[in-house]
Amino acid sequence: MEQVFKNExxxxxxxxxxxxxxxxxxxxxxxxxxxxxxxxxxxxxLRIIFHRWRGVHIGKEVYIGIHCFFDNLYPxxxxxxxxxxxxxxxxxxxxxxxxKRFSPILPAHVSPVIINEGAIIAVRSTILPGVxxxxxxxxxxxSVVEKDVxxxxxxxxxxxxxxxxxxxxxx
Amino acid sequence: MKNQQEFIQNxxxxxxxxxxxxxxxxxxxxxxxxWSSLISLAELNMIAKxxxxxxxxxxxxxxxxxxxxxxxxxxxxxx
Numbered sequence: 001m002e003q004v005f006k007n008e009x010x011x012x013x014x015x016x017x018x019x020x021x022x023x024x025x026x027x028x029x030x031x032x033x034x035x036x037x038x039x040x041x042x043x044x045x046l047r048i049i050f051h052r053w054r055g056v057h058i059g060k061e062v063y064i065g066i067h068c069f070f071d072n073l074y075p076x077x078x079x080x081x082x083x084x085x086x087x088x089x090x091x092x093x094x095x096x097x098x099x100k101r102f103s104p105i106l107p108a109h110v111s112p113v114i115i116n117e118g119a120i121i122a123v124r125s126t127i128l129p130g131v132x133x134x135x136x137x138x139x140x141x142x143s144v145v146e147k148d149v150x151x152x153x154x155x156x157x158x159x160x161x162x163x164x165x166x167x168x169x170x171x
Numbered sequence: 172m173k174n175q176q177e178f179i180q181n182x183x184x185x186x187x188x189x190x191x192x193x194x195x196x197x198x199x200x201x202x203x204x205x206w207s208s209l210i211s212l213a214e215l216n217m218i219a220k221x222x223x224x225x226x227x228x229x230x231x232x233x234x235x236x237x238x239x240x241x242x243x244x245x246x247x248x249x250x
Binding site for chain 2: 125140154156163164165167168169
């Protein structure tokens with residue numbers, strides 16, 4: 001799996017996205033259709049195949065549960081490394097493009113989400129743009145992660161806060 | 172005895188909302204409102220970090236009071 005991550009960049013505000021060319025529109029339709037197929041597919045291997053077709057970077061031995069929603073517009077900004085487990089109903093977002101009137105306070109941007117080896121994302125968690133999840137980290141059920149999670153750390157809540165480290169238990 | 176007090180302090184420090192002063196060696200920690208599987212994991216990590224003993228979640232479940240847990244750590248340390 002490639003190690004070079006895409007950099008954070010600015011993207012058009014919502015009003016400007018309505019003037020997409022045909023290529024961009026087709027890409028969005030493809031991503032949405034494949035995303036919906038992966039969303040409701042009962043076969044776990046097919047879910048991973050559909051997400052890879054969309055452009056999500058997925059390593060080996062990864063589990064992606066049913067009803068997971070990965071960003072529709074920029075799935076290529078999602079990096080999932082080996083042995084990661086993303087359980088049902090999770091949501092990973094990588095972009096944010098508000099209306100232009102919010103531009104002074106909310107810049108439109110896309111930033112990569114990186115989920116490192118062995119991490120577990122429990123059911124109904126949400127990962128927001130630009131977040132890095134460390135190796136063997138655990139995101140507890142229903143958490144909303146807005147900051148980076150260090151290695152061997154368990155986070156929980158909205159916004160997700162550190163509950164404990166467990167490095168010493170796994171060494 | 173000092174070590175026992177230290178253990179109680181370390182154990183209490185994993186709790187956010189529970190007052191540290193209520194912890195004694197006879198405290199039945201599983202009956203505390205804040206006790207959860209996540210706190211249990213934090214305690215297991217604290218024990219591994221400070222005492223070099225890796226307890227299993229089952230061993231943690233079997234212990235009722237801090238005294239039982241402390242004795243378990245000592246017996247494991249001697250092995």
